[in-house]
Amino acid sequence: MIAALTTPYVAWWALVPLITFAVAGFLLLTVASLVRRLPAVLAPAWTAVAGLGVLLYLVPMWSRVGRDGADSFLAGTVGVDRSSIFVTGILAVAVIAAALISRDYLPREDLPGVELYVLLLMSAAGGVVMASANDLIVLFLGLEILSIAVYVLAALHLRRIESQEAALKYFLLGAFSSAFLLYGIALVYGATGSTNMVRISAFLAQNVLVDDAMLLAGLGLLLVGLGFKVAVVPFHAWTPDVYQGAPTPVVAWMAAGVKAAGFAALMRVFVLTLGTYVSDWRPAFQVIAAATVLAGAVVAVVQTDVKRMLAYSSIVHAGFILVGLQAATDRGNSSVLAYLAVYAFLTVGSFAVVTVVSGTGDASHGLDAYRGMGRRHPALAGVFTVLLLGQAGIPFTGGFVVKLGVLAAAVDGGAYWLAGVAMLAAAVAAFVYLRLLVAMYLEEVPSGTETSGAVPLGALVVAVASAVIVLVVGLVPGPLLDLARDAVPVLVAG
C-alpha cells in the first residue's frame, strides 16, 4: 500500500502577487532572449502592467483577508495578513514608478533594455516574500532574492564607473551584513528550537528562558542585518555612495521598495515575533532611531550633490519610521505603514525629477543643475516643490500627516525624548529641502548651462501623480490612515 503523499496546504490566492512578479520577470527574460528586436516600449509597459495587475488584485485580496482573517500556508512558512498586502501594494507602486521612469532613461543613456525590468520584477518578488514571511529562513530567502537583483541593478549603467563602484560596495557590505543576519537566525533557532516566527513567539510566550544570552545575542545580530537593509545608523554608510552611483530609476526603487520590504521584515521579526522581549530591544531601537535622524539630518546639510542629499534624507526618513516602530503598538505599526506609503510616493516622485534633471550621462546632480529651474521648467519645479515640502513634513502635505503619526505613536508610548529629538532633526533636515527650493527659485541660472528640452512623459507622470497624491493625503488624510489602521500585522499558525 502506498501512503498518499501529503503536500502542504497552499493558499494559491494569496500567492498571486508573488507569482505575478516572478512569472512576469521570467517571461520577459525568455521572450527577450528569443526575439531579437523587441519594441522598446514593450518591457516598461509589461512591467508596469504587471505592477498594476498586482495592485488591482490586492483589492479583492484585502477584502477577503478582512472577511476570513489572516492565513498561513506552505507549512506555516508564509503568511498573509493585511499588513503584507499593504506593503505589497507599496512595492507594486514602486515597480510601476521605476518602470515608467526607466522607459525614457534607458534610451537616453543608450543602455540595453530588458535586464533592468527583469531584475526589477525579481527584486519585487523578493520584497513580497519578505513582507509575508512567517519563517526566518523564508525571510532570509526573500531578502537575498531582493538584494541580489538590486546589486546587479546598481551596476547597470555600464559606462559609468561610479555605477560599478556603487554596486561593488553595496554587494560587499550587503554580503557582510547578510552574514550577521544568518548568524542571528542561527542563534535564535538555537535558543528557541525553531525558525518559524509563530512557533518562536508561542515558545517565548509560554517559557521563561533561564539563560537568554543566546537569544538576545541573536536578536542583536538580526537587528544588524535588517538595519543594514533599511539604512539606519551605524549601518547606513553605504547609502550616499550607492545612491550617488546607481542609475537614478534604480535608486527610486531602492529607496521606495527595498526600504518598505525591509521595514516590513523588521516589524514582523521584532514587533510580532520577539514582542515579548520589547523591553530589551526598545532602548536599542530608540538610540538607533535618534542617532539616525540626527546624523542623517546633520550630514545632509553640507552635501552639494542632490542625490547624496536625498540619500541622507532617506536615512532621516528611516529614522522616523523607526521612531514609530519602536512603540511596538498597533498604533505604531499603522503609523509605520502609512509613513512607508507616503514616503514611497515622495521618493519615487523626487527621483523621477532627479532623473530628468540629471541629463544625458546621469551626471549633473550638483545644485547648479537646479539653479533657476523655477524659470526653465516651471511645471517640473512646481511638482518638485510639493515633493520637497512633503519630505520636509510641511502641513497640508502627506509628509506632515505621517510624521505626526509616528511622533504621536512615540509620545503615546511615553518616548517623549525621542519625539523631541526627531522633531529637532526634522527642523534641521528642512534646511536641506529649503536649500533646493532656494536654488530652484531664487538663484540665477548659471551661464553656460544649456536649457534642457522637453520633459519625458514617463518621469513626468510619476512626478505629477506622486505630488498630487502627497497633496491629497495632506488635505484628506482619513482614507490612507484608515487603510493603515486596518493593516495591522498578525502572525497566525498554519
Add this chain to the structure above:
Amino acid sequence: MVDLIWLVPALPLGGFIVLIFCGRRIGEPFAGWLATGVMAGSFIATVAVFLDMAGRSAHDRRAVVTLFEWIPAGDLSVDVGFLVDPLSLTMCLFITGVGALIHLYSVGYMHGDAGFPRFFAYLNLFTFAMLMLVLGDNLLLTFLGWEGVGACSYMLISFWFTEPANATAGKKAFVTNRIGDWGFMVAMFATFFTFGSLNYVDVLDASEAGTVAQTTATLIAVMLLVGAVGKSAQFPLYLWLPDAMAGPTPVSALIHAATMVTSGVYLLTRVNPVIADAAGWVPDLIAWLGVGTALFAATIAMAQTDIKKVLAYSTISQLGYMFLAVGSGAYVAAVFHMVTHAFFKALLFLGSGSVIHGMDGDQDMRHYGGLRRFMPVTAGTFVVGWLAIAGVPPFSGFWSKDEILAFAWNKSPALWFVGLLTAVLTAFYMTRLMAMTFSGESRYADERPGEEDGGAAALRADHTPHESPRTMTAPLVVLAGLAMVAGFVQLPFSSSTKWLEHWLEPSLYSNEVHLGIGGGTQFLLAAIAVVGGVVGIGVAVAVYVKARVDRGLFEQAIFADAWRIDRSVARFMGGPGRQGFDATNRFDERVVDGAVFGVADVVRRLAGLGRLFHSGMVRTYASGIGVGAVALITWFLVRSTL
C-alpha cells in the same frame, strides 16, 4: 433630498476651479454666466433640500450628512460633514439666492474690466467658503469657511490692487480680523478641552443637557463673541468695514452687507445653548454692544458724503440690531432681520452701484442730485430699499426691526430707547441719501470750486448719467420685490403667522425668550417706532429737500470724521505702536536670529565631523557595521541573564 446638500457648496467650488484654470480662455461674458449658472444651480439644490426639510416635523428637522472622515488624530476626530437644520438652510437660501442675483448683476457691472474672469472666480470661491461656514457640522469646518470668506474678502477688497489705497484697505481688513480669529481659535480649543469634540451636535446637546460649568461656558461664549465682533464689524473692531468699500460694489453687496458680515450673528445663534449656560452678563454685554454700535454707526452715517460709506456705516448699525436681538434672546428676530437686511441692503448696495456705474465711477453724493430722471428703475427700486430700512410698514425692515425692539423692551426699556433713537437716525440718513442722490437739481455738470478740475466739468456735461443694463436692473427689481414682502414670513399677530419661528424651532433648543408683554404694549411700541421713522424722514426732507434747516446742524464734523477713532488708532499705531513693533523686530534680529545662526553653525561643524566617516572606503563602512554590531551585542548581553 437631504443627501443632495453636498451639491450646494460643490457647485460654486466647481465654478471656481474651472474659472481659475481656464477663466481667461472662457473670457467675458461667459465666465460671468458660468459663475451665475452654478450659483443658480446651488440655489435650486438648496430649495430642493429646503422643501424636503420643511415637510418634516420639528424633531426631524436636523440631519448630519458626513462626506468623509477628515482628520482622525488621536482623540480629535473631525469629519467633513454638513449639519442640515433650519438655521443653516435659512442661511443657505439667502446666500445662494442673493448670491446668484449679485453674480448676475456683476456680469453687467464688471463689464470691460481686465480681471473679469478672476473676479468671478473669487466670487464663486467666496460663496463656497460662506456655505462651508454655515453648513459645517463642526467648529473646525466653520472656522475653515470663516478664514476662507476672510481671505476672499481681502482679495476682493483689493481687487483693483494697483491702487495703493485699495491694497491698504485689504490689509486693514486682514489685520483687524486677526483679532477676531484669535477669539474663535481660543473658543475652539476650549470647546475641545471641555466637550472632547468639535461637532455642533455633541457640543450643543451636551450644553443643552446642562453638563457644562458656567465659567467654561462663559469663556467659550465670550471668545466666540470676540470672533463674531471681528467678522460682523461691531465696536471696536468695525474699523475695517468702511475701508472695505474700496472693493467693487457687488462685493460690498454680497460680502460686506448680505452674507459674510452676518456670520458673527450666525455663529452666536448657532451656539445659543452655550450662551444660555454662560453667566448672565454675557447676553447683557452682547445686547449693549450691539445697540451701542447701532447708535454709534448711525451717527456717523448721518454725515458721510461717499454713498458707499453711508451704506457701510448703515450696515454696521443694522448688524448692531442683530447683536441686540441675540443679546435679548430673540434669536428668531436676529435671523429674521438678517434675512430682510440681506434683501434690502443688497438692494441698496446694488442700487448705489448702479448709480456709481451711471455716474462713471463717482461716489460723492454732493455730485449727484436729480438722478431719478436718468435712471428710473434704479430710483424706483431704491425707494423700496429706503422704505424697508427706514422701518415703514408694510416693508420687510419694519417687521424685523419692530420684533427686535419689542424684545429689547422686554429685556430693558433703556435698550429699547437707544434702539428707537437709532431707528430715527436711520430714517434720517437714508432719506438724506435719497434726497441728495435722486431728487433736486442735477449737479453732475456743476463747477466744483476747490477741486482740481481742468475742464472736467465740460467733459461731464457731455457724459450724462445713464440707466444701467438689464443684467444690473433685473436683480434690483427682484430684490425690491423680496424687500417688500420678506416681512410676511414672521408676522407678530398670532402664533400661526410666526412661520419663521416655528421653522427655526429645532435649531434654538427653546432658548428663545418668551415675550412677557401684551399685544397692546407691542402695538404701542410699534406705533412709536413708526412715528419715530416718520419724524426722521420728515426732518431729513425739511433739511435736504425743502432746505428749511441748515444741514450743518446734523452733519457735525465729529460725525463726518467717524468720532476720530480711526484717526486716533492710526496715530497710535504710527507712534508708540510703531516703536513697539521695531523693538520686537530688534529682539527678533538679535536674539532669535542669533540663536538660529548659532545652531546652524554648530550643525555645520558637526556635519564636517560626520563627513569624515563617509570616506568612500568600504573598509570604513564595514568597520562602522562591525562597531555597531559589537555595541548592540554588548547591550543585549548586558540585558541578558548571563
